[in-house]
Amino acid sequence: AQSVAQPEDQVNVAEGNPLTVKCTYSVSGNPYLFWYVQYPNRGLQFLLKYITGDNLVKGSYGFEAEFNKSQTSFHLKKPSALVSDSALYFCAVRDARYSSASKIIFGSGTRLSIRP
Amino acid sequence: DVKVTQSSRYLVKRTGEKVFLECVQDMDHENMFWYRQDPGLGLRLIYFSYDVKMKEKGDIPEGYSVSREKKERFSLILESASTNQTSMYLCASSSTGIQFFGPGTRLTVL
Numbered sequence: 001a002q003s004v005a006q007p008e009d010q011v012n013v014a015e016g017n018p019l020t021v022k023c024t025y026s027v028s029g030n031p032y033l034f035w036y037v038q039y040p041n042r043g044l045q046f047l048l049k050y051i052t053g054d055n056l057v058k059g060s061y062g063f064e065a066e067f068n069k070s071q072t073s074f075h076l077k078k079p080s081a082l083v084s085d086s087a088l089y090f091c092a093v094r095d096a097r098y099s100s101a102s103k104i105i106f107g108s109g110t111r112l113s114i115r116p
Numbered sequence: 117d118v119k120v121t122q123s124s125r126y127l128v129k130r131t132g133e134k135v136f137l138e139c140v141q142d143m144d145h146e147n148m149f150w151y152r153q154d155p156g157l158g159l160r161l162i163y164f165s166y167d168v169k170m171k172e173k174g175d176i177p178e179g180y181s182v183s184r185e186k187k188e189r190f191s192l193i194l195e196s197a198s199t200n201q202t203s204m205y206l207c208a209s210s211s212t213g214i215q216f217f218g219p220g221t222r223l224t225v226l
Contacts, residue, residue, distance in 0.1 A: 009156070032213060043120070043206055043217035044159075051213075090158060094213065103149070103174060104215065108158040 002027045004093050006107035013081045013114050021076040021110045023091030030096040033074040034104065035065055038088040047089075050074060051096075061085070081114045088112075119143070120218035122207055128224045135194040137221050139207030146211055148190035150174075150182065153204040153220070165190055197225045 003026045013019045025031055035047040048059025055067045065076045076089060088111050094104040123138035141148065147166050151159040151174075161174030163182040171182050179201060183191045190209075194201055202225045208215040 006158075034214070036215075036217075041219075043219045044208075044215075046214050046216070049214060103161050103164055104213075106151075106159040108156060 002093055002095055002105045004091050004105050004107040006089075006091055006110045008110050009108075010111045010113065013112070015083055015114050015116050016080050019078050019081045019085070019112065019114075021089050021091075021112060023074045023076065023107060024072050025074060025091070025093040026072060027093055027095045028097075031074075032094040032096050032104075033065070033067060034092040034094075035059065035063070035074075035076050036090045036092065036106075037061075038090065038109075040087075044090060047076070083114045083116055086112055086114045120207060120209055120216050122205075122218040122221050124221050125219060126222050126224075128226065129194075129197050130226055131198060133194075133197050133225075135197050135223065135225075137192040137194075137205055137207075137223070139190045139192070139209075139218055140188055141190075141209035141216070142188065143209065143211070143216070144187065145209035145216075146187070147209060148184065149208040149210075149215065150180075150190065150192045151206045151208065152176070153206055159206065162192065197223075199225050201225050 005024045033050040036044040038044045050057045050067045058064045091107040092104045120141045149164040150162045165171045165184045181193045205221045207218040
């Protein structure tokens with residue numbers, strides 16, 4: 001069975017500081033991993049994905065994520081936070097054995113709050 | 117850019133009413149999905165479809181049905197709305213694995 005855990009409901013960071021939003025996953029096969037962001041009163045937007053290759057994946061708005069197979073983690077990071085990064089972030093996973101038509105599993109979400 | 121549209125941003129219905137939520141995508145994607153989003157629970161998959169007239173149950177299909185008569189349109193139906201179906205409903209479409217989401221419909225059942 002697939003599962004995703006986002007252990008922090010909320011992360012608070014001062015503007016200009018680095019940020020990390022944590023995600024761990026569980027799949028039987030190899031994982032396809034995703035991060036999505038949801039700004040207030042809007043749908044989810046795709047940020048980045050890991051399929052294969054380099055463990056450090058770069059995405060939109062200066063975000064990056066590091067795939068760690070031994071720790072089954074895919075933490076989202078940004079070197080310098082902006083107030084505009086404040087949003088709800090979702091990690092998601094799909095088992096690579098299944099086609100793109102199959103479902104992906106989303107975490108419960110982490111609310112990121114950046115204070116000026 | 118992929119565009120996924122949902123028929124309503126806000127909807128208020130009464131218990132027992134039949135409710136239709138419509139979703140349309142303009143990128144010829146094979147796959148479409150309906151989720152509900154509730155605080156602390158993340159996104160939970162209700163139904164998905166990988167082709168016209170094809171549908172698969174997600175994790176919480178009870179109380180819902182779907183229809184996909186055309187490739188671009190995926191409808192979610194609440195046969196008899198109940199108060200525990202008050203939620204944010206999100207539609208998504210995909211072809212390569214990345215899902216593109218609509219803006220959501222916030223449904224309140226009184």
